[in-house]
Amino acid sequence: MKKHVVISPTSCMGLVGIHEGAYKKALTFDPDAVAVDAGSLDPGPYYLGAGLPHVPRYKMKEDCRIMMEGLLTNKTTMVMGSAGGSGGHKHIKWHLDIMDEVAKEMGKTFKVAIVDTTLDKEYLKQRVRKERIEGCQHDAILTEEAIDNATEIVAQVGTEALIKALDMNPDIVLAGRACDNACFAADAVRKGFDKGLALHLGKIVECGSACAIQLPGSKIMRTPMVATLYEDHFIVEPATPDWICTVRSVTGHELYERTDPHIQAEPGGILDMSNVEITQHTERSVKVSGSRWRDDPHSYKVKLEGAEKVGHRCLFITGARDPNFIRNIDWVINFTKQRIIDEFSPKGLVEGKDYYVIFRVYGRNAVMGELETKEPQSPHELGVIMEIIGKTQELAHEISYFGKYGMVWCNYPGRTTISGNVGYTYSPSILDAGEAYRLNVHHLLPIDKDQSLFDVKIVEVGKQ
Numbered sequence: 318m319k320k321h322v323v324i325s326p327t328s329c330m331g332l333v334g335i336h337e338g339a340y341k342k343a344l345t346f347d348p349d350a351v352a353v354d355a356g357s358l359d360p361g362p363y364y365l366g367a368g369l370p371h372v373p374r375y376k377m378k379e380d381c382r383i384m385m386e387g388l389l390t391n392k393t394t395m396v397m398g399s400a401g402g403s404g405g406h407k408h409i410k411w412h413l414d415i416m417d418e419v420a421k422e423m424g425k426t427f428k429v430a431i432v433d434t435t436l437d438k439e440y441l442k443q444r445v446r447k448e449r450i451e452g453c454q455h456d457a458i459l460t461e462e463a464i465d466n467a468t469e470i471v472a473q474v475g476t477e478a479l480i481k482a483l484d485m486n487p488d489i490v491l492a493g494r495a496c497d498n499a500c501f502a503a504d505a506v507r508k509g510f511d512k513g514l515a516l517h518l519g520k521i522v523e524c525g526s527a528c529a530i531q532l533p534g535s536k537i538m539r540t541p542m543v544a545t546l547y548e549d550h551f552i553v554e555p556a557t558p559d560w561i562c563t564v565r566s567v568t569g570h571e572l573y574e575r576t577d578p579h580i581q582a583e584p585g586g587i588l589d590m591s592n593v594e595i596t597q598h599t600e601r602s603v604k605v606s607g608s609r610w611r612d613d614p615h616s617y618k619v620k621l622e623g624a625e626k627v628g629h630r631c632l633f634i635t636g637a638r639d640p641n642f643i644r645n646i647d648w649v650i651n652f653t654k655q656r657i658i659d660e661f662s663p664k665g666l667v668e669g670k671d672y673y674v675i676f677r678v679y680g681r682n683a684v685m686g687e688l689e690t691k692e693p694q695s696p697h698e699l700g701v702i703m704e705i706i707g708k709t710q711e712l713a714h715e716i717s718y719f720g721k722y723g724m725v726w727c728n729y730p731g732r733t734t735i736s737g738n739v740g741y742t743y744s745p746s747i748l749d750a751g752e753a754y755r756l757n758v759h760h761l762l763p764i765d766k767d768q769s770l771f772d773v774k775i776v777e778v779g780k781q
Contacts, residue, residue: 420779
């Protein structure tokens with residue numbers, strides 16, 4: 318029976334790490350492909366905007382070494398997606414430099430196919446002049462101003478761009494920003510397996526053993542996953558016997574990061590899971606069938622991501638336990654913000670333009686904000702964060718100092734003492750947090766299915 322075996326070593330390269338012994342065990346399943354996600358937008362827009370990784374270098378190097386050493390004993394197709402965390406040019410270079418260092422230490426060379434997913438700004442501006450580029454789950458269309466303000470704009474590619482790289486027969490595909498599940502599905506689709514099943518397989522194992530359960534006594538924090546794809550179903554199981562898959566564990570992860578339990582939008586179409594059956598196959602494996610792919614007959618779209626710098630951030634973090642302070646927290650916040658505005662308006666600085674004042678009150682709707690469904694309660698303590706974003710770090714710092722004393726010394730209703738009503742979390746109490754970014758490009762761009770927009774080049778790592 319025709320089959321295709323895919324190994325998922327970990328949830329994200331450089332994050333939780335690959336257990337070397339468990340990975341060697343996974344390779345005994347004779348995989349046809351190894352795929353791994355190396356990035357995400359989950360940590361927020363800063364890393365894309367600043368061109369920096371969101372994982373430590375030493376951990377990424379360790380994961381690269383384990384996977385690249387595996388290629389010496391198991392010559393398999395290997396795909397790494399969302400290089401360096403966000404898939405931009407600086408992220409790809411950072412990731413590639415680490416692989417080059419590892420290869421040189423091994424005394425080996427590897428052929429790497431790099432998929433460039435950064436889009437030219439002039440090209441994008443030409444597009445928005447001629448057509449409407451719609452937002453992804455929001456109503457704002459893409460504008461020339463947004464394109465100019467973004468430090469870099471990447472497209473989240475699907476299987477087609479990765480197949481283009483795989484056709485060049487590299488040892489490793491290192492892709493810029495890519496759909497997580499496409500990294501796992503690309504080689505299988507390339508070899509003629511059902512696209513719906515392959516993408517669904519990728520969706521379930523994209524976060525490694527997050528779809529499995531650790532048994533009591535296991536000492537492995539994460540274990541690689543083994544997914545075997547057949548013509549009309551696939552099987553998912555952990556690589557090591559101290560983990561198991563259940564219908565509940567697989568289903569739970571299948572619903573992860575989904576706005577609809579039955580369908581998932583992908584570049585070029587829809588992954589339809591409305592008729593999926595998930596059953597227990599063995600005591601430690603699960604069988605999945607019924608996934609299907611539906612082409613979009615009108616257009617092929619990729620998601621664009623871009624971040625713009627909005628200034629520099631400062632934080633003042635404090636805690637309050639005085640019941641009168643807690644009861645009047647809105648009064649305190651309004652007083653503090655107005656005091657800042659009154660102080661800096663004569664200096665020609667406008668709140669909401671030259672600087673921003675943001676409060677987050679933990680213990681009262683700080684997580685969900687306006688989406689909170691629970692009725693407000695009276696906590697015995699609150700954590701309050703005052704965030705200032707200014708055009709420069711110095712400005713943000715000065716405003717934070719001024720605002721801090723407004724909060725600390727204000728004469729709120731019911732105040733019984735002139736000081737000591739809040740507790741500073743840190744000394745120094747004002748924390749300079751560096752550059753601040755916001756996601757200003759999050760749109761869907763129609764492109765040609767031939768993927769000509771994305772360049773693929775072969776480089777060698779490890780050359781002395």
